[in-house]
Amino acid sequence: MLGRTHLIFGLLLGLFFINFFNLGNVFILFVLLGSLFPDLDHPGSLISRFNFVFKDVSKIISKTIGHRTYLHTLEAGFLFSLLLAPVFSYFGFNVLFSTLGFFVGFIGHLFLDSLTRSGIPLFFNGVKWNLFKFKQKKHYGLKLIKTGSIEEGYLDLILFLLLIGLYLF
Numbered sequence: 110m111l112g113r114t115h116l117i118f119g120l121l122l123g124l125f126f127i128n129f130f131n132l133g134n135v136f137i138l139f140v141l142l143g144s145l146f147p148d149l150d151h152p153g154s155l156i157s158r159f160n161f162v163f164k165d166v167s168k169i170i171s172k173t174i175g176h177r178t179y180l181h182t183l184e185a186g187f188l189f190s191l192l193l194a195p196v197f198s199y200f201g202f203n204v205l206f207s208t209l210g211f212f213v214g215f216i217g218h219l220f221l222d223s224l225t226r227s228g229i230p231l232f233f234n235g236v237k238w239n240l241f242k243f244k245q246k247k248h249y250g251l252k253l254i255k256t257g258s259i260e261e262g263y264l265d266l267i268l269f270l271l272l273i274g275l276y277l278f
């Protein structure tokens with residue numbers, strides 16, 4: 110999925126949670142971070158283009174573990190939530206809410222990517238070593254939408270309308 114779709118879905122998830130669970134607005138920022146984070150394995154992604162540090166990190170990740178491999182798994186969601194929790198806390202954010210927001214966004218990203226044709230590996234064992242690089246072995250998901258296609262455009266529109274609905278609600 111494109112960064113745009115992940116961003117809209119992240120906003121939707123964040124807004125849903127703060128509306129129904131009475132969380133502060135800053136919660137949305139962490140959901141957005143989690144929503145974009147898994148695509149750090151692709152140098153062309155929205156999060157990788159954020160600044161030169163992210164760009165370099167994403168180049169290293171894409172050259173070593175590759176796109177849609179380990180970063181597109183549930184284990185990575187848990188692992189990075191745990192690793193980033195002390196960082197969020199260090200910067201003065203409520204550790205529980207920031208980490209939860211990040212995790213929710215991360216899972217939302219995996220869900221959206223599971224709707225695409227190639228699906229996601231979902232677990233670490235869904236990745237294989239092939240031709241001297243890591244590749245996706247399992248392709249979990251509904252596989253309905255081709256990334257960047259007109260169908261994704263329709264999905265964006267639906268998510269956007271839901272977002273407006275939730276905002277007004």
Ligand SMILES: [Zn+2]
Binds near residue numbers: 110147148181218222
């Ligand atoms: Zn992705």
